[in-house]
Amino acid sequence: MDHFLYRDGQLMAEDVPLARIADEVGTPVYVYSAATLLRHFQLFDEALGDMPHLVCFAMKSLSNIAVLKLLGDAGAGMDVVSEGEYRRARAAGVPGDRIVFSGVGKTRAEMRTALEGGIRQFNVESEPEMFALDEVARSLGMVAPITVRVNPDVDAKTHAKISTGKKEDKFGIPISRAREVYKTAAGLKGLKVVGIDVHIGSQLTELAPFEAAYLKVAELTETLRADGHDITRLDLGGGLGIPYTRSNEAPPLPVEYGALIQKCVGHLGCEVEIEPGRLISGNAGVLLSRVIYNKSGEGRDFLIIDGAMNDLIRPAMYEAHHDIIPVMEAEPGVEPTPYDIVGPICESGDTFAKQRLMPPVKEGELIAFRSAGAYGAVMSSEYNSRLMVPEVLVQGDQFAVIRPRPTYEEMISRDKVPSWL
Ligand code: LLP
Numbered sequence: 001m002d003h004f005l006y007r008d009g010q011l012m013a014e015d016v017p018l019a020r021i022a023d024e025v026g027t028p029v030y031v032y033s034a035a036t037l038l039r040h041f042q043l044f045d046e047a048l049g050d051m052p053h054l055v056c057f058a059m060k061s062l063s064n065i066a067v068l069k070l071l072g073d074a075g076a077g078m079d080v081v082s083e084g085e086y087r088r089a090r091a092a093g094v095p096g097d098r099i100v101f102s103g104v105g106k107t108r109a110e111m112r113t114a115l116e117g118g119i120r121q122f123n124v125e126s127e128p129e130m131f132a133l134d135e136v137a138r139s140l141g142m143v144a145p146i147t148v149r150v151n152p153d154v155d156a157k158t159h160a161k162i163s164t165g166k167k168e169d170k171f172g173i174p175i176s177r178a179r180e181v182y183k184t185a186a187g188l189k190g191l192k193v194v195g196i197d198v199h200i201g202s203q204l205t206e207l208a209p210f211e212a213a214y215l216k217v218a219e220l221t222e223t224l225r226a227d228g229h230d231i232t233r234l235d236l237g238g239g240l241g242i243p244y245t246r247s248n249e250a251p252p253l254p255v256e257y258g259a260l261i262q263k264c265v266g267h268l269g270c271e272v273e274i275e276p277g278r279l280i281s282g283n284a285g286v287l288l289s290r291v292i293y294n295k296s297g298e299g300r301d302f303l304i305i306d307g308a309m310n311d312l313i314r315p316a317m318y319e320a321h322h323d324i325i326p327v328m329e330a331e332p333g334v335e336p337t338p339y340d341i342v343g344p345i346c347e348s349g350d351t352f353a354k355q356r357l358m359p360p361v362k363e364g365e366l367i368a369f370r371s372a373g374a375y376g377a378v379m380s381s382e383y384n385s386r387l388m389v390p391e392v393l394v395q396g397d398q399f400a401v402i403r404p405r406p407t408y409e410e411m412i413s414r415d416k417v418p419s420w421l
Contacts, residue, residue: 002283003033004370006329011368015397018288018327022366025392025401027290028307030377032062032402034070034395036284037373040254041076044276047258051272054120056100058238058277059085061374062285066393066402068092071280077120079238079275083110090117100235100273102149102199104129104170111136111144121145123197123235125172130185137190144190147197147235148182150175150220152213156201156239159318165200165213172198178220182229193229195270196220199237202278205251207260210239214264221268234265238275242282244321244371254279278374285373287312287389288327292344294363301339303361308343309350310383312369312376316349324352327366330359341367345384377403387411 003014011018013031021031044055056077059068063085068078069092077098078089089099096118101110104125111122111133124130124146137144151172156163164171173181178196185193200213214236221231241251254276261272289307296302314320324341336357343350352369361367380389390405 002036004036004286004368009329011325011327011329013286013394013399016394016399018286018368019366021392021394021399022288022290022327025390026405027288027366028305028311028389029288029405030285030372030389030391031288031399032064032067032281032285032373032391032393034393037067037070037280038074040276040280040284041071041074043254044258044274044280045075047254048261048272048274049258051262051266053272053274054098056098056235056273056275057280058275059089060378061277062281062376063088063378064391064393064402065092066400067281068094070393072098077273079277083107083113086110086114086117086119096120100275102197102275106133108132108136112140115140115142115144119145121147121194121233121235123147123149124185125149127173127181127184130181130188130191134188134190142190143192145192145194146185147193147195147233148173148178148185149197149199150178150217152198152200152216154200154209154213154216156204156209157206158201158203158239158241161318162202163200164202165198165209175216175220179223179227182224182227186229193231195231195233195235196224197235197237199275200239202239203241204239205241205249207252207256210236210257211260211264214261218265218268221265221270231268232270233273234268234270235273235275236261236265238277238279240276240279242279242371242374245323280374282371282374285371285376287369287372287376289367289369291361291363291365291367294361297340300355301337303339303341303367305341305343305352305367307352307369307389308345308384308386309347310345310381310386311343311389312352312372313379313381314372314375315352317379322352322372323370324356324358324367325370326359326361327368334359345386382411385411
């Protein structure tokens with residue numbers, strides 16, 4: 001559930017009309033609902049019940065520090081994958097002991113920053129990374145807490161570009177080699193093994209792949225303990241999917257996911273960490289855009305809008321579906337009409353939807369892309385020298401610009417012309 005609902009004929013973000021935000025901030029603009037973000041975080045927190053646990057928000061899905069502060073103040077940890085994300089989390093006031101560091105290519109400089117600044121654990125993804133981290137930690141006179149990310153060879157049954165747990169994927173070490181790798185880790189003085197990590201993919205719409213992976217992790221926990229390792233933490237990754245359309249079947253709920261975790265690993269007495277991103281932020285955000293032109297083509301009508309693929313790349317990159325609705329609610333009984341909804345960028349890939357049925361929309365009117373909070377603003381760019389899309393956070397009846405739209409001068413002055421030109 002989210003807090004983007006029609007009230008008196010117009011779409012609201014909590015108690016703020018989206019049209020008001022569009023007037024004051026301009027379009028395109030991302031708008032997030034604080035109540036939705038908090039609610040989704042709490043659903044996970046509650047789902048893990050009395051198991052000792054930490055919900056680490058996968059901030060790659062939405063990394064504005066206002067959002068991180070909101071969630072961090074509510075008790076969330078963070079899953080980071082770069083020094084930039086680590087620094088954002090710290091800037092938002094999240095303590096180091098609530099930050100886990102994931103990612104296949106951590107550099108030595110990134111390891112140093114996290115060790116010096118404080119970190120809960122590194123989720124190590126390869127042996128070379130393990131040796132590098134050992135070296136960096138020892139050079140600082142420190143011991144780095146680690147889990148090893150295992151690749152359980154499970155098909156997450158999701159889009160190929162966001163599936164990560166099959167043996168041909170670049171992530172983690174094959175679970176079949178785990179005992180050997182843990183043995184090596186135990187011999188390194190700069191590392192302390194604390195647990196196991198797994199993440200099999202994103203936008204999973206069934207529980208079965210999670211179950212297959214978590215049962216393998218449970219079995220591995222027993223094996224590693226028998227080998228003498230102190231396994232006290234299980235990081236079970238993120239990936240629970242969200243409903244992108246109102247019509248299709250809804251993916252499992254956090255409470256069902258929590259029950260599955262309890263069933264698979266609850267008996268082990270480990271502290272459980274999870275790394276949900278999309279389910280917390282996805283339906284907590286919309287991209288608001290204005291129709292520039294309504295153009296009649298050969299047998300089809302185009303809505304040309306001021307948002308483009310540089311602002312929301314998911315449809316172009318993953319053929320992703322986002323519901324698109326008018327900000328002014330259609331009168332009851334109005335016949336929907338098919339539109340190709342496109343941005344102004346000079347390539348055909350800049351298409352959000354083809355032959356999408358929606359109530360008639362006129363030039364100058366506002367539309368909202370639903371479910372755009374996750375992997376929306378964070379994947380935006382300045383392609384075509386379009387200004388970076390701004391972000392707004394709503395809480396109750398108040399809203400604030402949490403990232404302003406830059407000026408053209410700011411954008412252009414970042415480039416430097418060498419003196420010899
Ligand atoms: N943990 C790790 C190690 C991950 O790689 C990811 C996502 C997550 C957690 C969070 O997964 P979530 O709960 O958000 O599904 N840009 C793509 C999604 C990429 C996901 C990458 N990893 C999209 O727009 O669909």
